[in-house]
Amino acid sequence: MELEVVRHLARSALQNLEAHRRRIDDLNVYPVPDGDTGTNLVLTLRSIVEALDASTAASSEAVAKDVTRAALMGARGNSGVIFSQIVRGFVEVLGEHQGVSAALLSRAFRGASDAAYRAVKRPVEGTMLTVIREMAEESERKEHRRVAPNDLLRAVLSAGEDAVARTPEMLDVLRNAGVVDAGGAGLVEIARGMVHGATGDEIPEAPAEAESLGLDAIHLELSEYRYCTVFVVEGDDLDKDALEAELEQIGDSLLVVGDATALKVHVHTDDPGQALTLGTAVGVVEGIEIANMHHQTAQREERLLEGAPSALQTLETGLIAVCPGRGNRRLFESLGATRVIEGGQSMNPSAKDILDAIEAVPTDDVLVLPNNSNVILTAEQAATMSEKNVRVIPSRSVQAGFAAMGRFLPTARPDENERALLEELAAASTGEITVASRDASLDGIEIREGAYLGLVGDTAVASGPDLDVVMNEVVDRVLAGGQSFLTVLTGENAPVLDGLVAALEERHPDLEVEIHEGGQPHYPLLLVAQ
Amino acid sequence: MEREPFVIATTERGRIAVSPTAITQIVGAAAAESYGVVALAGRGRLSRLVPWGIKKGVDVDLRPEGLVVELRVVVEHGLKLAEVAEAVRSRVEYELERMVGLPIASLEVHIEGVRAH
Numbered sequence: 001m002e003l004e005v006v007r008h009l010a011r012s013a014l015q016n017l018e019a020h021r022r023r024i025d026d027l028n029v030y031p032v033p034d035g036d037t038g039t040n041l042v043l044t045l046r047s048i049v050e051a052l053d054a055s056t057a058a059s060s061e062a063v064a065k066d067v068t069r070a071a072l073m074g075a076r077g078n079s080g081v082i083f084s085q086i087v088r089g090f091v092e093v094l095g096e097h098q099g100v101s102a103a104l105l106s107r108a109f110r111g112a113s114d115a116a117y118r119a120v121k122r123p124v125e126g127t128m129l130t131v132i133r134e135m136a137e138e139s140e141r142k143e144h145r146r147v148a149p150n151d152l153l154r155a156v157l158s159a160g161e162d163a164v165a166r167t168p169e170m171l172d173v174l175r176n177a178g179v180v181d182a183g184g185a186g187l188v189e190i191a192r193g194m195v196h197g198a199t200g201d202e203i204p205e206a207p208a209e210a211e212s213l214g215l216d217a218i219h220l221e222l223s224e225y226r227y228c229t230v231f232v233v234e235g236d237d238l239d240k241d242a243l244e245a246e247l248e249q250i251g252d253s254l255l256v257v258g259d260a261t262a263l264k265v266h267v268h269t270d271d272p273g274q275a276l277t278l279g280t281a282v283g284v285v286e287g288i289e290i291a292n293m294h295h296q297t298a299q300r301e302e303r304l305l306e307g308a309p310s311a312l313q314t315l316e317t318g319l320i321a322v323c324p325g326r327g328n329r330r331l332f333e334s335l336g337a338t339r340v341i342e343g344g345q346s347m348n349p350s351a352k353d354i355l356d357a358i359e360a361v362p363t364d365d366v367l368v369l370p371n372n373s374n375v376i377l378t379a380e381q382a383a384t385m386s387e388k389n390v391r392v393i394p395s396r397s398v399q400a401g402f403a404a405m406g407r408f409l410p411t412a413r414p415d416e417n418e419r420a421l422l423e424e425l426a427a428a429s430t431g432e433i434t435v436a437s438r439d440a441s442l443d444g445i446e447i448r449e450g451a452y453l454g455l456v457g458d459t460a461v462a463s464g465p466d467l468d469v470v471m472n473e474v475v476d477r478v479l480a481g482g483q484s485f486l487t488v489l490t491g492e493n494a495p496v497l498d499g500l501v502a503a504l505e506e507r508h509p510d511l512e513v514e515i516h517e518g519g520q521p522h523y524p525l526l527l528v529a530q
Numbered sequence: 531m532e533r534e535p536f537v538i539a540t541t542e543r544g545r546i547a548v549s550p551t552a553i554t555q556i557v558g559a560a561a562a563e564s565y566g567v568v569a570l571a572g573r574g575r576l577s578r579l580v581p582w583g584i585k586k587g588v589d590v591d592l593r594p595e596g597l598v599v600e601l602r603v604v605v606e607h608g609l610k611l612a613e614v615a616e617a618v619r620s621r622v623e624y625e626l627e628r629m630v631g632l633p634i635a636s637l638e639v640h641i642e643g644v645r646a647h
Contacts, residue, residue: 031564031617032624068608075610078617082565088608119606121569122562 001060001094006067007052008514012197012334013190014045019336020189022411027182030127030173031078037182040077044084045190047074064095079183082116082128086187089115102152106139109156126171128183134163135191150199157195160188196334203334225251225268228291229275233263235283246278317414318361321369321405322349322379323398325519328489335405338363344372344398345522354382358390365389365414367421371401389414393421396430398520399489399528403428406530424530429481431456431474433525436463452524467524468500474527475504479511483529486511489518490525536592538632548630553597554588560625561588561601566614571602571642587642596635597626604643615639 017024017038024038051070057063068091071084090112097104113136116129123129138144138159144152167181168174174181196203229251233243237260244256251269263283269275272290279285321332324344332340339357343349358366366388370379373396383390391414395401407420432455436447442460447453454462454474462473479486486504490497494517501513518526535547561567570587589600601622605614618639626634 031621034620072608072610075613077613078565078621081609081613081617085606085609119568119609120563120565121567122559124563 001063001091001098001100003052003055003057003063004512006063007049009194009197010045010049010052010067013193014042014049015335016193016196016203017042017045017186017189019410020186024182024186024189027179027185029177029179030171030181031124033177036077037079037186040080041083041183041186041190043076044071044074044080047071048087060098061095064091067091079128079186082119082183083187083190085119086112086116086128086132089113100149102139102144102147102149105149105152105156106136106144109136109139112136124171126167126169126174126184127181128187130167130170131160131163131181131184131187135160150195153195153198154201157188157191160184160191164188202330226270227272228266228268229272229289230264230266231276231279231288232286233265233279233283234261234286236261238263238283243278243282247275250274250278315363315410316365316412317408317410317417318358318363318366319369319405319408319410319417320354320357320361320366321371321401322354322375323371323401324521325398325492327517327519328398328402331402331489331516331518332369332405335402336408336410337369337405338366338410343375344520345374348372348374348378351378351382351385354379355385358382358386358388366391367408367414367417368392369395369401369404369421371395371398373397391418393418393425395425397432397526397528398518399432399487399526400425400428400430402487402489403430403528403530427530429456429478429483429529431461431478431527432523433467433470433474433527434523467495468503471500471504471525472507475508478527478529479508481529484510484512485530486513487528487530488513488515488525489520489527490515491518491520491523494524536597536630536632538630548632550590550592553590553626553630556625556629557588557590557599557601557622558586560622561603561618564603564614564618564621566605566609567603567618568606568645569604571604571640592632593635596633597630597637598635599626599637600640601638602640602642604645605641607644607646611641611644615641 021038021042024041025035028035028037048067048070051066055063055066057066068088071087075081075084090108093108093111094104113133116132117123135156139152139156144155164180164184167184168179171181192203195201240256240263243263244254247254247256247265247267250271251267255266257264265275265279267275276285276288318338319336320339320341321337322341322343323329323332324342324347329340329342338361341349341353341357354368368379368383368390370376370392376392376394376396379392383392393404395404404421404425407424408417434453434455436449436451436453438449440447445460445463447460447463451463451465452467452470453460454470456474456477461477462470464470475486497515501515504513505511520526535549536553537545537547539546558570561570587602591598599622601618603618605611619637623634623637626632
């Protein structure tokens with residue numbers, strides 16, 4: 001287990017989990033329906049990622065120790081505690097060995113399952129426990145014995161999905177609420193992110209599933225009343241118990257919380273007017289929400305019948321990125337871009353192309369990353385043509401957009417996303433290496449046709465026939481601000497980078513380098529430091 | 531001597547009551563299914579005085595202000611104790627409210643031991 005690899009996998013897992021956080025929160029009805037499973041898992045996994053960023057573990061064993069400790073310290077909530085135990089069992093096995101094989105992975109899954117089960121007196125099936133156990137069992141099947149590790153991971157992931165789908169058959173609470181287990185669903189999304197990180201497979205779009213409709217589902221099964229009624233009563237000397245007792249007469253699923261000055265009421269009733277009358281009798285009523293649950297149920301059925309991608313409902317902010325190259329497209333998609341338009345240097349998309357994409361995104365708030373100085377204006381033009389609330393993040397290059405994209409959260413509000421992306425954009429230091437198409441003299445640098453040309457910002461900084469010389473100069477300039485993280489996007493026909501990266505790591509021992517196949521034309525290398 | 535059952539509702543047709551034993555069973559089951567709990571601990575201080583209705587590791591009492599619950603559990607080594615205790619507490623509280631509906635005056639979770647593996 002190498003630190004770099006584990007970092008990459010953990011990040012990939014976190015990214016995917018974050019995209020599903022809200023859906024998983026909504027599924028949470030067991031053991032206590034408090035709707036925080038997704039959030040707790042994200043917080044737990046995030047503390048693992050942060051600990052790995054800070055880790056200097058040099059051996060497989062040391063990595064395992066750091067991960068176990070981070071999971072323990074960072075565990076949040078019931079699902080976080082279970083996950084910390086799964087992580088512990090998993091890395092304990094991997095930590096004892098170098099390298100990875102299908103057989104070793106299978107033992108790690110078994111270790112994870114056993115660790116998870118031994119920490120509870122009476123294991124409940126239909127939960128995260130079942131999911132990790134069935135994943136372990138799948139990994140132990142005879143036909144997987146000699147397969148490549150990636151193939152094993154794919155098989156295990158699909159067994160996990162299958163186990164999650166069957167959780168309602170095992171646990172009545174889930175069946176009654178019409179949902180799958182939230183912790184189990186979270187575990188599979190974590191696994192999906194990791195497997196994707198390991199294999200490079202594309203993460204499929206969140207599928208249309210009934211399970212994303214958790215709250216509707218609960219209402220569907222648990223109440224015989226028609227209206228879900230919520231309001232706040234404000235007063236001077238409110239009697240919570242008295243109000244509760246009165247509301248109890250007219251409905252169920254009653255919840256009255258607060259103090260003598262303000263009480264929040266949630267009740268399912270056929271007579272919301274009566275509920276409000278009870279409220280106005282003791283104070284001032286505000287924030288009234290009344291939903292017809294039968295109507296919600298009908299809508300839900302409609303959505304299911306249509307097979308609508310209901311997971312999209314958890315999206316707050318859509319994002320459109322313009323970039324060239326298949327690899328870059330995939331990168332932006334994996335970071336949560338809702339749509340990617342092919343384009344860039346010498347093939348700028350039209351305002352209409354961008355407008356069409358804006359309209360096709362299923363959210364009212366849309367961010368656009370033009371990723372090229374020539375596309376910024378076009379994007380702004382498209383923004384004014386749309387009825388939607390469109391914000392253009394003026395990224396001048398693919399690598400700058402990539403850096404900003406790291407902070408994008410589809411489930412966060414558009415203003416939060418805009419702020420985060422602009423912040424990242426301002427902090428990103430970019431460079432690129434291209435091949436000169438003719439002889440020239442630029443910024444005091446003599447350039448020969450066919451030679452490598454290094455640019456930082458829009459300034460030429462080095463040129464010559466040796467890629468490593470040009471690259472060193474560009475990297476030094478890009479890292480002038482003391483950044484510790486460098487991303488390299490390789491272009492089509494990019495040269496082999498093994499030696500270059502080794503030399504780079506030698507020159508900058510504290511630097512963390514990540515290389516992705518971007519596939520853009522004209523630029524063998526795009527670089528961004530953060 | 532059987533303890534007086536706890537009255538949880540009074541209707542025109544009579545009272546509805548739950549025995550302390552039933553409540554300790556609910557609490558005990560919820561605790562045993564809580565993640566991280568590997569055992570319920572030995573008998574509490576009350577057990578010497580009131581030999582009925584007490585399940586291992588669980589004490590319940592009904593006071594005018596509501597149920598008083600004390601739980602003693604053993605937790606698996608290597609788990610975050612505060613999170614386990616909080617999960618046990620919220621789960622027991624939820625199950626009691628759902629199944630019994632009596633107000634809870636206090637609910638204490640004591641971690642009596644940690645089981646090393």
